[in-house]
Amino acid sequence: MSDAARAGAHGIAFERSPRTTRYLDPSQNWAPAQITSEIRRDPLLGTTGRLAHFVGFRPQPEDFAELAETTREVCPFCPERLEVVTPQLPPDVFAEGRLSRGEATLVPNLSPYDAFSAVTVICAQHFVAIDAWCPDVLRNAISLAGDYAKAVREAGNDLPFTLLSWNYMPPAASTQIHPHLQVIVTDEPGENVKRRIRAQREYFERWGRPYFDDLVETERALGERWVYDSEHLTVLTDFVSLSALSDVRIVFSDHQVLDTLDDAALADFSTVTARLLSALGETGISSFNMSFFPATLDAADGGRLHAVLTPRLSFSPALHANDIGALNLQLGEPYMARSPEDLAASLRPAFGQAAPDTPSGGS
Ligand SMILES: [Zn+2]
Structure with a gap:
């Protein structure tokens, strides 16, 4: 009888191999x-x-409030600068230049990882603490990835994969305090x-x-x-x-x-x-x-x-x-x-x- 033919059979196994380190305690x-x-x-x-x-070991919460203050004045994603300093999509991809839903705005990434590589600025607020996220704000931002992929494909690009990632705060390699997502539409995921x-x-x-x-x-x-x-x-x-x-x-x-x-x-x-x-x-x-x-x-x-x-x-x-x-x-x-x-x-x-x-x- 094959594995799959057995009623209720599945291939999930949680394998553990315990190890012991011996030492003389100072x-x-x-x-x-x-x-x-x-x-x-x-x-x-x-x-x-x-x-x-x-x-x-216990994780120590990091306070980003001071960093948020010192970066706010030059932030390219804050509302007063976003439409001035961020690029626009070419008209053959999206005629309006930038995609938006609610507070979220998607723009091309000036440091692209692929031909179609974008950044979604999640919200107008420069800093959002990890415990202060509103579901509607997240939903609008995440949904722009699908809107972008649709625009890219309707422009004649056969790219099956939509990748969406979030680096939240500098310990996660984010170079901006202002919350943003990375979106890539590609044939190479x-x-x-x-x-x-x-x-x-x-x-x-x-x-x-x-x-x-x-x-x-x-x-x-x-x-x-x-x-x-x-x-x-x-x-x-x-x-x-x-x-x-x-x-x-x-x-x-x-x-x-x-x-x-x-x-x-x-x-x-x-x-x-x-x-x-x-x-x-x-x-x-x-x-x-x-x-x-x-x-x-x-x-x-x-x-x-x-x-x-x-x-x-x-x-x-x-x-x-x-x-x-x-x-x-x-x-x-x-x-x-x-x-x-x-x-x-x-x-x-x-x-x-x-x-x-x-x-x-x-x-
Ligand atoms: Zn900002």
């Missing part, structure tokens, strides 16, 4: 002691990451996106169900990393995360690409994200990267659109020590100093959840 008169860590394997990609317990599409397709061919449908069902039943279900999506933390503080993954249950998100799905995502950012802020997080990972519209790929939110931090703000080092940048091995299970437990109360409310199936 604070205990050199008595033998030990510290544990863990190597984990990503259930989709098979790649490894580490759970390494930094002794006594990069190896990380392509690898996830390939892995989902291989899973679908073997197991007969979308990987993320099985992941969500399994995580919901286990309860350790599940956070919240809404009408259009599920919020989880990642078993193997890129962030030292663990990642949050928002999985759309019925969408493959950003471009097909309707108003209801966009509103749902924005409401959940605003609540999530506020909850992350309460845990001491002040900065993050967020990206959407598109699938394809080919039903045979069994792909699902998902967004990953990766908290960023300074391990030691006084020393300007950031969270990217040789292990995760060069050796490609991410490590977590806070477990995704702890992060999920700290986020569930913000969604009125103490534990999964619809357990089903097993792991």
Whole structure:
């Protein structure tokens, strides 16, 4: 009997390999002691990451208020300068020059990453704290990515991928305090996106169900990393995360690409994200990267659109020590100093959840 033919079978496995470091403790008169860590394997990609317990580590919130004041007067994205100093789209792409919805405005990126590379200024406000986001503001800004992709394609460009990312605040590599998104419409989404599409397709061919449908069902039943279900999506933390503080993954249950998100799905995502950012802020997080990972519209790929939110931090703000080092940048091995299970437990109360409310199936 094939794996896929067994009733209820799925290919989700959470592999852990515990490690123990022994040492003689200088604070205990050199008595033998030990510290544990863990190597984990990503259930989709098979790649490894580490759970390494930094002794006594707690994220320290960073205050960007002073930086916000000193950058406001020269900010190109503030309303009094935006229409003067930012470029316009050529008329063959969009006749009005800039796309806008509510407070959000999309303009070409003057430091482009591709032929069609844009920046969406999210709002009129120069600085928005992580716990002060309004869902309507986020929805308008995110929806401009689809508007831009549509304009690019209607101008005769056969570019199937719409990429949307957010670098929030300087620890996440943002060079502007004023909140903005990066949008790229391309035929080349990069190896990380392509690898996830390939892995989902291989899973679908073997197991007969979308990987993320099985992941969500399994995580919901286990309860350790599940956070919240809404009408259009599920919020989880990642078993193997890129962030030292663990990642949050928002999985759309019925969408493959950003471009097909309707108003209801966009509103749902924005409401959940605003609540999530506020909850992350309460845990001491002040900065993050967020990206959407598109699938394809080919039903045979069994792909699902998902967004990953990766908290960023300074391990030691006084020393300007950031969270990217040789292990995760060069050796490609991410490590977590806070477990995704702890992060999920700290986020569930913000969604009125103490534990999964619809357990089903097993792991
Ligand atoms: Zn500004």
